Amino acid sequence: MKEFYPERICAVCREDLDELEIAYGDCPVCEQFVCEGCDDGYDPTTGQMVCPDHAADPRAKNCTE
Ligand SMILES: [Zn+2]
Numbered sequence: 457m458k459e460f461y462p463e464r465i466c467a468v469c470r471e472d473l474d475e476l477e478i479a480y481g482d483c484p485v486c487e488q489f490v491c492e493g494c495d496d497g498y499d500p501t502t503g504q505m506v507c508p509d510h511a512a513d514p515r516a517k518n519c520t521e
């Protein structure tokens with residue numbers, strides 16, 4: 457079994473999130489990190505941010521802000 461640790465790089469703009477020092481969250485669908493500038497919805501309960509590719513996915517329905 458292969459374990460996967462995502463890099464802390466925005467899936468959209470490919471910026472290094474540790475260097476940018478802005479808010480980011482993981483997409484509830486693809487689990488990639490998305491920065492505050494590229495996200496297409498935010499779930500204040502879990503802190504997850506949906507990427508633009510999955511904004512319409514039912515699994516991201518809580519990402520509204
Ligand atoms: Zn970004």
Ligand SMILES: [Zn+2]
Pocket residue numbers: 483484485486487488506507508509510
């Ligand atoms: Zn996604």
